[in-house]
Amino acid sequence: MKPFAYLRARSTEEAVQESAAHPGAVFLGGGTNLVDLMKLGVEAPDRLIDISRLPLDHVTETADGGLRIGATVRNSDLAAHPVVRTHYPVLSQALLSGASGQLRNTATTGGNLLQRTRCPYFQDTSKPCNKREPGTGCPALDSAQRDLAVLGHSTYCVATHPSDMAVALSALDATVHLHGPDGGRTLPATGFHRLPGDTPDRDTEIRPGELITEVVLPPRPDGAASLYRKARDRASFAFALASVAAVLSVRDGRIEHAALAFGGLAHRPWRAQAAEDVLRGAPATEETFARAVDAELAAARPLRDNAFKVGLARNLAVDALAELAADS
Numbered sequence: 001m002k003p004f005a006y007l008r009a010r011s012t013e014e015a016v017q018e019s020a021a022h023p024g025a026v027f028l029g030g031g032t033n034l035v036d037l038m039k040l041g042v043e044a045p046d047r048l049i050d051i052s053r054l055p056l057d058h059v060t061e062t063a064d065g066g067l068r069i070g071a072t073v074r075n076s077d078l079a080a081h082p083v084v085r086t087h088y089p090v091l092s093q094a095l096l097s098g099a100s101g102q103l104r105n106t107a108t109t110g111g112n113l114l115q116r117t118r119c120p121y122f123q124d125t126s127k128p129c130n131k132r133e134p135g136t137g138c139p140a141l142d143s144a145q146r147d148l149a150v151l152g153h154s155t156y157c158v159a160t161h162p163s164d165m166a167v168a169l170s171a172l173d174a175t176v177h178l179h180g181p182d183g184g185r186t187l188p189a190t191g192f193h194r195l196p197g198d199t200p201d202r203d204t205e206i207r208p209g210e211l212i213t214e215v216v217l218p219p220r221p222d223g224a225a226s227l228y229r230k231a232r233d234r235a236s237f238a239f240a241l242a243s244v245a246a247v248l249s250v251r252d253g254r255i256e257h258a259a260l261a262f263g264g265l266a267h268r269p270w271r272a273q274a275a276e277d278v279l280r281g282a283p284a285t286e287e288t289f290a291r292a293v294d295a296e297l298a299a300a301r302p303l304r305d306n307a308f309k310v311g312l313a314r315n316l317a318v319d320a321l322a323e324l325a326a327d328s
Contacts, residue, residue, distance in 0.1 A: 005047040020209040029108040033115040065219035071110030090226035094168035110212035119159035145303040151266040157200030167263035171245035180210035193268030221257040224249040240264030242313040250328035272296040289321040
């Protein structure tokens with residue numbers, strides 16, 4: 001392992017200033033992804049800035065009925081929070097479907113958003129990878145593709161984003177709050193992660209030196225119910241082949257609010273805008289749900305080995321929407 005310096009930040013400002021002063025520095029929260037990548041040689045930071053003791057572990061209700069979630073809140077604590085379980089069950093379910101109990105006790109909100117792909121070529125430093133080393137190529141295009149993207153990929157990268165939590169945050173219209181050398185700014189969760197294009201090494205829109213400080217959830221839409229569904233190869237500690245986060249409210253048999261996001265299908269959580277356009281104002285029937293999901297997945301471009309993901313995602317989404325409508 002490459003030698004590195006270590007600093008335990010005493011304040012957010014100190015963490016940001018240290019990051020700005022040392023371009024090779026990386027923030028350390030729970031370390032559940034970063035430490036693995038360091039062991040593999042994928043990440044080799046010059047300096048670790050430990051932010052785990054900063055006062056960013058809050059979960060507090062906002063004045064308008066939303067929720068503020070600090071960047072260092074542990075995944076297990078967030079999943080068990082009574083307000084999350086009651087008003088945002090899609091988020092609790094997504095968190096509980098990820099990793100293992102031990103990892104959820106360590107992993108943080110900010111770190112979950114910043115975790116990197118589990119594409120085997122990215123994690124194997126003996127192989128070329130445009131995400132790890134831009135310009136070296138993407139061997140996945142001609143090799144094992146079962147777990148890779150069917151939406152939004154490019155000739156430079158076909159990796160998928162691994163987070164379950166981020167899919168739920170996308171469907172909930174969360175905002176990500178950042179603090180950096182130029183001060184604070186906010187990004188919508190739907191725009192925080194990037195598609196690969198010709199720069200797949202850039203996973204997010206975060207700028208050098210910026211630190212995630214919190215995630216804010218808006219108030220739950222009136223009468224809205226939500227859930228998360230995930231298909232995977234085994235019941236625990238497995239990443240999604242396909243997943244869906246759905247938020248739905250129905251009034252007098254018609255859909256008043258609909259939000260849908262897919263996981264396991266793209267380089268980022270995939271907000272299903274085309275499906276939502278079909279759903280809003282339409283009858284809350286299985287026919288409507290199927291038509292909406294088909295409109296979204298028409299953009300899919302499966303690879304040689306993963307066309308099954310399209311049908312899998314379709315079934316997950318239609319079933320999730322039907323279950324929410326039945327409970328409305």
